Amino acid sequence: MPSLPETRVKRSRTFEQVGLDYMGPLSVKSITGLVKRWIALFMSFTTRAVHLEMAGNLSAENFLHVLRRFIARREYPKLILSDNANQFQLIFKTIMEENANFLATKGFGDYGIIRPIDFISPMASLDLPINYDSDQDEYTSYTIKTKDKPVKYWTSTLSTLDVFWKLWKEEYLISLRERTQRELTSPRIVEKRILHENEIVLLNEPKVPRGVWKLARDGKIRRATIQLPNGKQIDRSINMLYHMEIDATKDREENVDDEPEEPIAQ
Structure with missing residues (x-):
C-alpha cells in the first residue's frame, strides 16, 4: 500500500483540506408527508473531523447553498476532493471562472477603508447570540472590559491546541502505520x-x-x-x-482460570 498523501500527515487547520461526498437519500417526515433529503459530508483530511450539511436535492443550486453554509462555519478550504458528480463539477468550474475574472471586471473602486473589526471577524456569519439574557429591556452588545481576559483566553487556547497537535503527532500518525496491508501476488x-x-x-x-x-x-x-x-x-x-x-483483539480479555494451588507437603 503506498504512503499516505501529504494532506493526511501534515499539520494544518481543521477543514483546510477536505473530502466531499453526498450520503442518502434519507426519508424525512415533514408536514406534507415523507420527503427525500441528502446529507453533504465534509471530512477534514488532517484531523478527520466531520461536518454535515443537509441538502434538499442534488441540484447545483442547492449544493451552492450547502457550500456557502460550510464556508461560513469552517472558513475557506484550500483543497476540496470529490467525485465527478455533475453538481460538484458545475459549481467548482463556475467558482474558478468567477475568481479568474473578478479583478478584471469588478476593480477596486467599490471597497471602503478597512476597520479594526475587519481584522477580528471579517465577514463572519454569526449564528449564535452573544447575549443570552432575554428579560432585559434594552440589548447591549458584549464588550471586553479588561485586557488580561482576552490575553488569558488566547494563551489558554494556544496551550490546548499544542496538546492536541502533540497527541495527533505521537498517537494518530503512528496508528496510521497499523493499516491492513494487501498485496497482489496473483x-x-x-x-x-x-x-x-x-x-x-x-x-x-x-x-x-x-x-x-x-x-x-x-x-x-x-x-x-x-x-x-x-x-x-x-x-x-x-x-x-x-x-x-476497529480491532476486536484489543478489547478481547484473556480468560484465565484461577485454579487453587495444591498445598506443599511439609
Whole structure:
C-alpha cells in the first residue's frame, strides 16, 4: 500500500483540506408527508473531523447553498476532493471562472477603508447570540472590559491546541502505520492479516451499494461463515470481507482460570 498523501500527515487547520461526498437519500417526515433529503459530508483530511450539511436535492443550486453554509462555519478550504458528480463539477468550474475574472471586471473602486473589526471577524456569519439574557429591556452588545481576559483566553487556547497537535503527532500518525496491508501476488488478493473469531467485518455484495453492506462475524480463516443480522449464516471467502477501523483483539480479555494451588507437603 503506498504512503499516505501529504494532506493526511501534515499539520494544518481543521477543514483546510477536505473530502466531499453526498450520503442518502434519507426519508424525512415533514408536514406534507415523507420527503427525500441528502446529507453533504465534509471530512477534514488532517484531523478527520466531520461536518454535515443537509441538502434538499442534488441540484447545483442547492449544493451552492450547502457550500456557502460550510464556508461560513469552517472558513475557506484550500483543497476540496470529490467525485465527478455533475453538481460538484458545475459549481467548482463556475467558482474558478468567477475568481479568474473578478479583478478584471469588478476593480477596486467599490471597497471602503478597512476597520479594526475587519481584522477580528471579517465577514463572519454569526449564528449564535452573544447575549443570552432575554428579560432585559434594552440589548447591549458584549464588550471586553479588561485586557488580561482576552490575553488569558488566547494563551489558554494556544496551550490546548499544542496538546492536541502533540497527541495527533505521537498517537494518530503512528496508528496510521497499523493499516491492513494487501498485496497482489496473483489474480487473487492475499490478505496478510489473519482474521480473528467474532471480529466485525463488512460483507462485500457485488450487486448491492456499499452503504448497505451487511455487518457480519467470521469464525474461520480461509473461508468464513458469516452470521447476518437476521440470524442467517452464509459462507464467503475472506477476500470478500473488508476490515473496519476497529480491532476486536484489543478489547478481547484473556480468560484465565484461577485454579487453587495444591498445598506443599511439609
